[in-house]
Each structure stands twice: as C-alpha cells, then as structure tokens.
Amino acid sequence: MLRIRSCAAAALTLATLLCPALRMHALAASADIATCDRLAAHPTDLDKPADVTGVLDIAGADVPAALKACKAAAAAPDVPRRIWMELGRAYEFARQPAEAANAYRKAADAGSAAAMTGLGVLLINGNGLKKNVTEGRMLIEKAANAGDVDGMTNLASLYGAGAGAKADFAMARKWYAKAIEVNSSEAMYQLGLMTQDGDGGPKDDVAAKALFEKAAALDHADALERLGAYAEAGRAGEKDTQAAIAYYKRAAALGNEDAGKALERLRCPFGIKNRDGKSVGRICFDGG
Template sequence: MKRRSYRLAIAAVIFALPPSLAHAQSADLVLCDRIAADTSDPDKPADVKGVAEIAPADIPTAIKFCKQASGASRRAMYQLGRAYAADRQTPQAIAAWRKAADKGSTSAMVELGVLFGTGAGVAKDEAQARKLFERAAEAGNPRGVTNLAALGGNAAPSDPSRARELLAKAAETNAEAQYQLGLMLADGTGGAKDEAGARALFEKAAAQNHPGALLQMGAFAEAGRGGPKDSAAARAYYQRAADLGDDDAKKALRRMECPLAIKDKRGNLVTNLCF
C-alpha cells in the first residue's frame, strides 16, 4: 500500500511541473516557426504562414529559438540553417542543413543541393547536388523536382517529363507543387499544353494563398485562358497577391486601373492614363 502511495506521489509531482517546463520545447518551436518557417517547406504545418525570407531584425531571435527547438525537430534544424544563412554564417548553415537532411528534411536537402550545384560555401559538385535533389524529389518536395529538372550539364540532363510526373504526385497535397505543375502545363513543358488543367491547379494553390498562383489566376482570368474571362475576378486575385507583397501583382493592378500607356518615340513608357 505504501509502495502504491509512493508511486502516486511521484506521478503527482510530474504532472504538477510548471507548464513552462513541460512545454518549453514546443514554445521554442512555435517562436521558431513564427519568424523562420519556410513558405515552401513540406514540413511546415498548415496553420503556419511562413516567410519567404527571415527579416534582418528577427535573425538573432530565430537563431536563439530555432537552436533550442532543433534537438527535437528537424523542421527547427532546417529553419536554424535558414537563420544562419540569413546572417551570412554559411558554415553554420551548412552544418545545420546537414543534420536536418540526415533527419529527413527535404528542404534541407534542396538547400544543400543548391550550394553544391553553385559552389557556394562548398566545393562545386553537380553529382552530389543531383543526388540531393533526387532524394528531395522522390520524397515529393516541389523545389527538389524543379531543381532536378533544371540542373544542367552532362552528368545531370534536364528531364521535364519526369519533373511533371514527380510534381503530379506532390500536387495532390502541396500548393507549391500545384503552382509549379501549373506553370509546366501552361507552357507545355514536359508534355502537352493544357491551359484548363493549369488554371485548375493555380486555383487550388491560390485557395491556399500561394502568391504566385494568385498572380497566375489573375492573369488567366484577365485573359480568359483555360476558362472564362472575368476582369472582376482577375482584379480580386491580383489584389490578394499584392496584399501578400507581390510586386508583379501590384503592377498588374495598376495596369488594369490605368490601361492606356503613353510612350515616347523610343517606345519607353512615359505615363499611364487612368479612368
């Protein structure tokens, strides 16, 4: 009876630990995600917005909290690499991405592949870059797919048809893959041109607030590509993309508001006429 009471007492002590101790790791990860999550990372939770680039003012905070969270999270380890890279600490970024890649982070594989492919911070090695892109692509990472398809040279010929196949698999759930596959369908890269199919993919990605897809939906709706022409819808898509900071969308809105362009005799834009 005493032994049982002793065990219950231990359990009571464990459950009575302050929340700050019990959830310190998850709190670190939340803060790491908030300022350093990559918008295109397949590991990113759906409720995390992510950032295209870590703001300079957030870099020290990102390094601190991502480092604290990295022991239990490959996503945090990858994001720690992003923070080091943003701070131009390339050796530290590479070390973090290696660890994240070893844990299965496909985004870390892509970043390492880019470094090997360009020779930035490491000896240039296209064969190693290809291996990393292939691992990421086979796991469904859209950037891995597109980088693999784009990697030139005799050791790694471009294969857009294979890129289509891999993107099609990833596009079942991933907005970036939907966007990238949509671009290939729209241009007829790697297979038949299919503007209706491209528009459907852009629409799916736009529903997830993908800036590029919002811009494409605006262009397709404005021109009537792959579906009905709808100026109001085009303007709405452009506005959503502009609100996310897309400069091309801002230009498109300006063009729609001021459709007539006044140019000089050399063809240079002087001004637009607005109505």
Template sequence: MMLAAPNWLRAQSADLVLCDRLAADPADPDKPADVKGVGEVAAADVATAIKFCKVASGASRRALYQLGRAYAAKGQMPEAIAAWRKASDKGSTSAMVELGVLYATGSGVARDEVEARKLFERAARAGNPRGVTNLAALGGGAASTDPVRARELLAKAAETNAEAQYQLGLMLADGTGGPKDDAGARALFEKAAAQNHPGALERMGAFAQEGRGGPKDSAAAKAYYQRAAALGDEDAKKALKRLECPIVIGDKHGNAVTNLCF
C-alpha cells in the same frame, strides 16, 4: 486519468514554438499548416532563433533545418551547413535543397554538380517542389532534367503542396513535359491561390482575364491581381496598372510614352 507531459517535453515544445515563430521556412513541407513562417530570419531575431532552435533541434528535424537558416542569416555558414547536413540525414527535404544549392553554386563548399543533383533528386522524390525545380535549373546536355519526369514528381507533390501546384500548373499551361492543358493548369492555380500563393494568384488573374481554361471574369481577375499584389507580386502590380490605365500612348516611333487611366 490524463497524465501531464513531463517538464522536459513541455519545455521542448515551447522551444520549437519559438523556433518556428522566428525561423520557419514558409515553403518547408515539414512546416505545420498553422505556422506562417518567415521569408528570411530577421537580423534582430537571429540570436534568439539560434538559442531556441538549438534546443528544439534535439528532437525535431524541422528545428535543425531552421537552426541552419538562423546560422546562415548570421553569416555562420559552416554552422549552417553542419545543421543542414544533420537535418538532411534525418529526412528534411528542405535541408537537402539548401545543401544542393550550395554544391551547385560552390558557396561554402567545393562546387559539385553531381552531389547537388543527388540532393535535389532525393528531395524531389520525397515530394519537395523546390527539389524538382532546382533539378530543372541545373540543366545541361545529357544531364538535363527530363521534363516528363519533372511533371510526375510535381504531380505527387501537388497533392498537398501549393508551390508544387503552382509549378505543375505552369508546366501544364506551357505544355512542358506533356500535353498543354489550360483547364488543368487553371485548376491547379486555383488550389494554390486558395492558399495565398502569390504566383498562383497572379496566374489566376491572368487566366480569368483572358478566359483561359475556364470562364472569363474581369471582376475576379482584378480581385486575384489585388490579392497577389498585396503579397508583393510584381507581375500582379503591373497587371493592375494595365487594368487601370488600359490605353497606351506612344511616340512616332511606336515606343510607349504613357498610359491613359480611367
């Protein structure tokens, strides 16, 4: 005989569903695959997101992180920081990254690059690609991030995460932190593109257009660019324009004036 879930558990699940719908981060590794997420919590949704995420946060570190996002969207940074601290203590790597950004920039907290680095490193070791890329962004002298180590961390995260696949693909394509590997980069971009990652779609367009790391395919390149452009990627939009208008007309000084389109 199947037992029905207690009323409080069903309510908790409903609150989390609504919290996810309004405040989930598309790049959060904790986010289930069937949850789309939102780039930013919409102003009209902030109060509702806070309400449902606050209830759901009692049993979900993801909801705690999302509660912080909702508070931040409302400009209530002390509340956002408190939520992210709790989520970070429970293992939310996305909360670690957000706190690291605040410490790195001195936003809402005293600027502390050492603490920022610790948070980014914790997130990176757990496989969060933003942790890796933010470590690299800190840079600077003896504290500069080791690109070889960055590759290793991204390789772990790239087993399951589209953003990590894209970031590692960029490193392989540029030969950063190890040998240049166009075929390997293309394979990673293809994996991330299959998950509708805009940057990876744009890179797949470029690689297919140039025949880099695999066969040259102009039709596939255009299709990749179109998908990336539809998701808002500016580089893909420019690439499509170049495909449609390939001949550049310049002035007597060699400056581009216009393009001829077909």
C-alpha cells in the same frame, strides 16, 4: 562513491544543490527549443511537432532571436535533429551560408529530409559555398524519396531544367504530381506552367487554369497573377477585366510585382503629360 539516480533518491545536501540546478537547465533548454521551433521551423518539415506551425520565411526582425535560441538549443545534449535543421535556416536567413551548410549537414546526417533539401539547394546555388550540383541533386532526390515536399518540388525543377542530369519533362511532371498529392501550392503552380506551355505533354489552358485555381485557393501569389492574366486575355474562358483586377489585387498584396504592374495598367490606362512631354500622373477608372 555517491551515485545520484534521481532527485528523489539523491543524498540530502547534494540533492538540494544539484537537482534544482538540473531542473533549471532542463527548463532553459526546453524554452530554447520552443523558441527555435516557433521562429525557425519550416511548415512542411516532417520532424516538426504537430503543435508547431512553422514559417516559410524567417522575418528579418526575428533572425537574431532565432539564431540565439537555436544555437543554445543545439548545444544541449540529445537535441532533436530538427533543431540543427532550424539552426541551418536561421543561419541561411542571416546570410551565413557556410554555417547554414554545417548545421544542415548535421541534421541531414541524422536523417532530416528537410535538412537534406536545405543543404542540397545551397550546394546547387553555390552562394557563399563551393558549388556542387551532383551532391546537391543527390541530397534533394533522397529528401524527395523520404517524403519531403520541398524535396519533391525541387527535384521536379531539377528534372525540368536538366540540372545535374539530362532534362526530363515527364519526370518533372511526375514529381510535381507527387507534391500536389500532399497539397503543395508551388507544385500546382509549376505543373500549371508546364501544362500551359506544353512541356512534357500537350498544351492545355483549361487544365493549366484549373491547377492555377487550386494554387490560388492556397494564396499562391504567382498563381493568382496567372489567373489575372488569363481573365484579362480571355484565356480558357471569357475576357473579364473586373475579375482580372481582383486577381491582380490579391497577387500584388502577396508580393507579386508583375501583378502590381498589371493592376496599374488596367486601373489607370491613361497617362497625363505636361507640355514638355513629361509624365505627371495617370487617370484611373476607380478614382485611384
């Protein structure tokens, strides 16, 4: 029986036929993996290659291409576990939660912390799946302990909300603090909210504002909205309408709807009504 050890060692005719085909298959698989990584990798996935940026949200226009590439990549033998996680993300953004859960579970079973978080969130929310808060929390806790930053912030939120266990603000603060150590803007924002509201500790607007400022420096839209509200109200500092407007503008540009409404209120405080009392416009200070 003829055994093919490598292209170089293959018998003449068989090598000529098979080795180019094998090379082409490998190239196609590599291209699928590269496309799957580019379109569906998560920025904080510990398995993500260093040269892959990742995306927080898969753009709607990219979902079909991400699904196609990730499905093809996952079909290859010995595929890295992150590809199953990325396939799960593609399915999730395609609003196919059952398929997303199956893909996440394959990656999670192989040790992907990011997939544990993804599956855990799906199980806790129960959108399109049978809700299972207990298993979801267990997966998220495992991911957090493995160093997944989204696992940390989600576990903190579960402690704060008392989901799957008794509420524990001290543990919530602990896990937000751990996530902040790895530069999580969401954790900075959430711990800022706990600090301003006095959840699990004394109210401290100055400390809360400092956390919002750290998150805002990383373009966290909700933190920018909070800084606008602080500047507008003179909270933890002097009132500064212009600073508030600047914060609200940045937050609104990043998609925060509350900031957009606040910006409209500050820029255009006076409404114009016709004789029937119907609003027909507003007067804006900057001519907007």
